[in-house]
Amino acid sequence: MAATRLIEVQRRALAFGMEWLPVLGDPGLACAQARREGATHLALSGNPSAALGLAYGLPRQGPGYWSAADLLAQEYPQGAWACIVALDAQTWHVLACHEGVVLARADRSYPQRELAGQAIADLRLAYPRLQQLDTQGAHADLLSRLARRAAVAAGLQTVRRGRPLWRVLLGGGLLGLAWWGYAHGVPGDAAPGTLDAAQAWRHTLAQTLARQPLHGEAGTRSLLRAVHAQPVRLAGWVLKSLHCQPGAPADAWQCRSEYRRTDPRADNRGLLQAAPPGWRLDFPSLDQAQARWNLAVAGQVADPETLPRARLVARDWASALQAVLPAFTALRVHSPQPVPLVAPRDAEGQALPRPAGFPQLATRLVKVEGPLRSAGLLAPLAQAVSWTKATVTHAPGTRPGLKTSRLVLHLEGALYEHH
Numbered sequence: 328m329a330a331t332r333l334i335e336v337q338r339r340a341l342a343f344g345m346e347w348l349p350v351l352g353d354p355g356l357a358c359a360q361a362r363r364e365g366a367t368h369l370a371l372s373g374n375p376s377a378a379l380g381l382a383y384g385l386p387r388q389g390p391g392y393w394s395a396a397d398l399l400a401q402e403y404p405q406g407a408w409a410c411i412v413a414l415d416a417q418t419w420h421v422l423a424c425h426e427g428v429v430l431a432r433a434d435r436s437y438p439q440r441e442l443a444g445q446a447i448a449d450l451r452l453a454y455p456r457l458q459q460l461d462t463q464g465a466h467a468d469l470l471s472r473l474a475r476r477a478a479v480a481a482g483l484q485t486v487r488r489g490r491p492l493w494r495v496l497l498g499g500g501l502l503g504l505a506w507w508g509y510a511h512g513v514p515g516d517a518a519p520g521t522l523d524a525a526q527a528w529r530h531t532l533a534q535t536l537a538r539q540p541l542h543g544e545a546g547t548r549s550l551l552r553a554v555h556a557q558p559v560r561l562a563g564w565v566l567k568s569l570h571c572q573p574g575a576p577a578d579a580w581q582c583r584s585e586y587r588r589t590d591p592r593a594d595n596r597g598l599l600q601a602a603p604p605g606w607r608l609d610f611p612s613l614d615q616a617q618a619r620w621n622l623a624v625a626g627q628v629a630d631p632e633t634l635p636r637a638r639l640v641a642r643d644w645a646s647a648l649q650a651v652l653p654a655f656t657a658l659r660v661h662s663p664q665p666v667p668l669v670a671p672r673d674a675e676g677q678a679l680p681r682p683a684g685f686p687q688l689a690t691r692l693v694k695v696e697g698p699l700r701s702a703g704l705l706a707p708l709a710q711a712v713s714w715t716k717a718t719v720t721h722a723p724g725t726r727p728g729l730k731t732s733r734l735v736l737h738l739e740g741a742l743y744e745h746h
């Protein structure tokens with residue numbers, strides 16, 4: 328990673344060129360993530376925290392540093408804003424924020440002002456209402472404002488690198504025991520048991536993953552097509568809501584649609600005659616109808632070797648979600664949770680040890696809400712997603728807009744990742 332650059336303004340060291348990642352889940356894990364990435368300092372942007380900034384190559388014992396990008400986000404907490412700052416005669420730097428949070432694709436330098444302007448144009452594709460601050464010839468004024476805000480803002484946090492002494496000693500002791508075991512044991516004795524354990528663990532993992540198969544882009548589009556195909560109005564009845572979730576087997580989804588009678592001339596006989604093939608109708612009351620139907624949603628068992636790495640999920644996949652966020656009312660991605668595995672047992676009922684290097688998989692809960700028409704934007708991003716619930720609600724009186732619609736989709740699923 329390129330070293331973060333410091334510019335001193337009014338005795339404040341402003342940091343430019345930090346790497347920004349979306350915060351996925353618990354912000355309390357930010358320090359551990361920054362440590363894994365090899366950063367020297369970090370910053371959290373937003374309230375609540377929604378972006379993690381990583382600084383590289385800064386002295387750990389410095390007098391204090393502040394992120395210029397986060398200071399801009401604090402200066403403009405509402406709307407989408409961007410600016411170009413000339414750091415020197417050959418460096419044009421782009422800062423951008425949205426609703427008080429630094430954008431992941433901002434805080435970058437360019438050798439020409441035209442390239443910086445193109446970067447802002449690219450950001451505007453994802454944020455159509457992005458406003459650009461006029462800093463032509465007024466860079467010093469903006470930097471002065473950021474420096475004044477730094478006087479009351481939190482600075483960058485230092486990322487602690489060293490391990491506690493007891494961990495170092497413990498690691499050394501375990502290493503010594505391992506070497507003693509290798510030197511005094513017979514390598515051939517452990518090989519068959521290790522092979523059996525590896526096979527048993529692989530079988531357990533395959534069974535676990537088969538219970539929640541990946542739907543990917545093809546399965547997601549299949550699910551959305553089936554939802555789109557359901558009639559909103561039928562024989563004087565109007566859709567109220569639709570619910571779908573996997574059954575047994577996992578690719579056989581079970582769906583339920585609820586309708587209400589809006590036309591005084593409508594009756595049960597007319598709805599029964601107009602119902603699509605495969606519907607099983609029930610009438611809880613004179614003005615309500617409930618249809619049950621089945622849906623086949625193809626999926627495949629996840630291959631641990633092809634699942635995205637955790638860092639790429641936080642950097643690239645989440646950034647892609649940010650690009651389509653303006654078309655939804657909510658896109659939430661929770662903290663990763665390990666895929667639960669029950670240790671297989673040998674013939675004597677003893678738990679087999681987990682093999683070294685065995686895949687460490689995790690899933691993140693994903694929740695989506697927004698206009699049904701926006702759902703197609705999610706399909707290309709669902710390569711490692713397994714959907715577990717789809718709901719559509721119908722609100723006939725709603726005025727359509729960018730994030731509003733008469734048909735609102737709610738999706739829940741799990742994103743697989745490899746640690």
